[in-house]
Amino acid sequence: MTPTTSSKRRIVLHDMTLRDGMHAKREQISVEQMVKVARGLDAAGVPWTQVTHGAGLGGNSLQHGRALHSNEAYIAAVAEVLTKTKISVLLIPGLGTMKELEAAHAAGARGVHCATHCTEADTARQHIGFARKLGMDTSGFLMMAHLNTPEGIAEQGRLMESYGANVVYVTDSAGYMLPADVTARIGRLREVLNPETEIGFHGHHNLGMGIANSLAAIEAGATRIDASVAGLGAGAGNTPLEVFVAVCDRMGLDTGCDLFTLMDLAEDVIVPMMDHLVRIDRASLTLGYAGVYSTFLLHAKRAADKFGIPARDILVELGAKKMIGGQEDMIDDTAMTMAKERGLLGSEIVVR
């Protein structure tokens, strides 16, 4: 990609540290930590930060884990310290509801990613419409986008636009896509969406493609990129925000973000917060290679400990069974079924 010489192209960065990062922290980020990170993002000039349970509104559950605080408590605490950065939330219909969106808005949220599996956009119609009625910046967020064709993504994106979304995202939840996959999907979306509708890309770094895929997205017409500081996120993490800002600076893309502030935040605050080093290990590489939802990683590792089946085997089986985001219950279920097949589990009552 060649830098434009006349005026710098503007890219809107959307921080995921305090939402996708919740997955990597098993939903255990404290309010104090959130506030500290949010101050850093605000100082660095990051325009948006997403604040919720990793699974979004309604995420507090046995299925997705319980966070230390309610979404409203996190949002209100972060909203209090921000001066420029705006707060968004994640809402997955079927899990989160409009009541919860209204409460998040009242607590200070001004944007929302309304997320569906990449073929099920019509389950978000009422939520997208309601978010616009609240005056929120509203993204239609097509998850596991590698499981739909460029043409299919274009159709689903058109639906989300017709419900009122002002941004449509291609979301590589499994970290499976290669730059050509991103180019094809975003290029086709750009052809069918209204010119004023923006396009976003949300990457995971399971194959190390977070930066390359985000650049491919921009080249194909995206103007919004999701990323997280030091990559704190599900699987091998998201596109690392500070690295992406450095690359954009070098390429002459205008993010409005201060690189040194972000690299200090990564090194001094985020990395010390990590429970495990968020990196491409064999399990997260398996996610990217097999096309499995990144959030399944830590659940699969826990199921491996419980039932004696390697996490990699469980992840491959979940991919083969075509499980999608939100089906975390199927991880223990699949591990138990595999343990029975391998003679590790009988018909006794399982008490742990």
Next chain:
Amino acid sequence: MSKIKCALIGSGNIGTDLIYKLKRSPVLEPVWMVGIDPTSEGLARARDMGLKTTAEGVDGLLPHVAADGIQIAFDATSAYVHAENSRKLNALGVLMIDLTPAAIGPLCVPPVNLAEHAAKLEMNVNMISCAGQATIPIVHAVSRVQSVDYAEIIASLASKSVGPGTRANLDEFTYTTSNAICAVGGAKTGKAIAIVNPAEPPLIMRNTIYCETAETPDAAAIDASVKEIIGRVQAYVPGYRLVNGPVFEGNRVAVYLEVAGLGDYLPRYAGNLDIMTAAATRTAEMFAEEILAGKITLSPVKAA
């Protein structure tokens, strides 16, 4: 043996599947199908199967209720028109089985509280939601052993089995089911989660039920209770199957189910739709048995 005559309101997939189930019933007979589109495939199929049909909505049925001896109606239309349909038919002494999310009558899950509703001679009973029918028996099976502070259910549905009505109104599904987990299942608080999975070939409906008990769970008693109730659901949904569990971790009880349909009109993977029509049929049969035994008599309901 004489049978209780029934009308089906709504000529879509659910109404059509109900024809098959009612035709098999020893105590029910489908006589009328009500639609709103004279060219609908559902009405044509109903006529082929020997039913009388009208395309003029419930008003097209009302003049025939007395002459044809209709005593039970199934409403598979939408929450928006159900209240009006129910009022008109109740006024003629017809019992209403509500398969919409309207829920103006008491919520019914056959193995949990059907006998109670039949004893009270309720004139309108609501079938909640597919996820409710699949999961509430298990919540009840745990809560009848010991107190459940919180129950959470996850229903995974094949994309092809989720119709436009549900898609346009997922929040309604969430609220209705969460409420019924408490009101019928007996949990103190409840949460329902729905997943729509587009895999091909379509995945059979899956349900996971988590219950958190107030005290340490009595594993043996809960295991027996869960297996007993699964047997009772299998009496009307043979494809209702325990895949894994109950698994006990601390105070959490987890049960993993699969629900395959009978494949009457709807495909087998759509266990979510099948369990609604099967539960509705089972509910109507219970009332029909009481009517035929002379234990209850339906009478017109005066408008309030």
